[in-house]
Amino acid sequence: MIPYGRQQIDQADIDAVVEVLHSDWLTQGPGIARFEAALAERCGAQYGVAVCNATAALHIACLAAGLGPGDHLWTSPNTFLASANCGRYCGADVDFVDIDPDTWNLCADKLEAKLKLAKQKGCLPKVVVPVAFSGQSCDMARIKALSLEYGFTIIEDASHAVGADYLGKPVGCGDYADMTVFSFHPVKIITTGEGGLILTNRPELAEHLQRLRSHGMTRDPAQMTEASHGPWYYQQTELGYNYRITDLQAALGLSQLQKLDGFLARRRALVARYDRLLAGLPLQLPKRQAGAESAWHLYVVRLKPESGIAHKAFFEALRAAGIGVNLHYIPVHTQPYYRALGFQTGDFPEAERYYAEALSLPMYAGLSDAEQDIVVSAIRSALGQP
Template identity: 75%
Template sequence: MIPYGRQSLDQADIDAVVEVLKSDWLTQGPTIERFEAAMAERCEAAFGVAVCNATAALHIACLAAGLGEGDILWTSPNTFLASANCGRYCGADVDFVDIDPLTWNLDAQALERKLVAAERTGTLPKVLVAVAFSGQSCDMRTVAELARRYGFTVIEDASHAVGARYAGRPVGCGEFADMTVFSFHPVKIITTGEGGLVLTNRPDLAQRLCRLRSHGMTRDPAQMDEPSHGPWYYQQIELGFNYRITDMQAALGLSQLTKLDGFLARRRELAARYLRLLAYLPLTLPTLQAEAESAWHLFVVRLQTERLTLGHRQVFEGLRAAGIGVNVHYIPLHLQAYYRDLGFVAGDFPEAEAYYAQAISLPLFPAMTDAEQDYVIDQLKQLLII
């Protein structure tokens, strides 16, 4: 089975983890700080806060933004559950902004129209989670302008976009978002096994993120409400969580980071081959928005079902039967049972629903060979020309 995504590990990665295993620190040691600093430097950000996964990163980013009961979070319906669930964890209401029919990312024009209406009804969001779907940022310049106008915090969920660029700068630099979240799950661009990171340029947010990931406690006397009892002393000053990453994971992340440029180059090479070799099939291929340079976490095609004999599911199952581990990213969040119970119904976000009825994610990962890709393309052609 050719998977849709797969980690790329080598002996250097293994050696980096073994080195930590032989050290005095397995959990909260200096390797985490080195990984955070390296990621921040790579992305031209001031602060990096590493956590156990990107869901945890989204949660504490929302909390650091002050999201709570009575507030509203907006995000794209074309994303993984965590992009919306993070708002619900904070007690906030969640709503969605439909996607752009070309990039399949959050539609900035739809966002503006929704903000105009929300201002009239007093239902403006406190937080927008702007998802960098498949590896490219949405129209973050417009998003940032709207955030200044309407007063909401922007969290870019760049779980797919480690190493991507927008407007000539690294995603995560903080020019267009208050905080940026990355994922290091094994199918993502680089991996720590499980893991996530929040980047920000604001010291107040960084301080709170660090506190929230570790039970809401601090050893900093400046944050305490009484003098320290001694060198052992710490205080819990708010309700936090055990969202900490380990030195073992951070060591793997540091090793993977040294290979990021190579991973990106191969992903872009494979994406370019797909774009060239699939151009004449009854498919709608990915479109990059003007200022985005994608990391190509996913390569999604949309079946032009009106031109095909086989339906969406039949093509999907045909590819699986041929040993190709295709997937669908994503089922629109508002159609999930949990969100339907909150009042969302089919038809609320028609672009996301139309996309879902046609989308298939094809295999794309750095170790994928040209021969494997050619096989995927050949099998897809056979299904589409029946």
């Protein structure tokens, strides 16, 4: 089976983790700050806060933004559940903005129209979570301009987009988002096993995020309500969580970060080959957002109506041929939990059309040209093409 994604681990990664195992710090040690600083520098951001996974990162980013009961969070229906669930964790109401038919990202035109209507109704969002689907930024300049007009915080879910660029700058630089979240799950661009990180340029957000990831606890006298009792003293100043990442994970992440450029170059070479080898087939290939250079976490195609094969049959034929295709994503609003909140089929028709046609092909740095040729051959066979 050729999987749709997998990690790329080498001896340097293994050595980095083993070095931590021989050290005095397995968690809450200096390796975490090194990883945070390295990724922040790579992306041109002031602060990085690493946590145990990207879902935790989204959760505390929402809390740091002040999201709570009675507030509204909007995101894309074409995303993993966490992009919406983070709002529900805070007690907020969640809604969605339908996707652009070309980029499959949250549509800025639809966002603007929905904001105008929400302003009339007095229910503007406090937080908007644009998702860099497949590794490609949304129209972030437009979304940023709308945030200034309508007063919402932008938390960019860039879980797919470590190493991506937008308008000539790295995703995460902070020009277009108050906070940017990355994921380091094994199928992502780089991995820490599990892990996530929030980038921001606002010191008050960084300090708040650091408290929230560690029980709402501080040892900083300036943040305490009374004088310290001694060197052992700490205070819990708010309700936080144990969302800490370990030094083992940070060491792996820092080692992986040294290889990021090579991973990106290989993914982009694979994309160019897919574009060439799949041209002329009854498939809609990925289109580029203006000004965005994708990290290509995913390579998604859509089955055209004239293909002559049903979507499910196409998926099953490829799986039967040993190709581990996947589908990203089931529209979040169609999940039973969100249906129980009042969402229905038909609410976001572009995301639903996308779901009825989409397929994620194998895409990872270790995919060889020969394996990619096998994938393409299986696709041609499933479509009845010579």
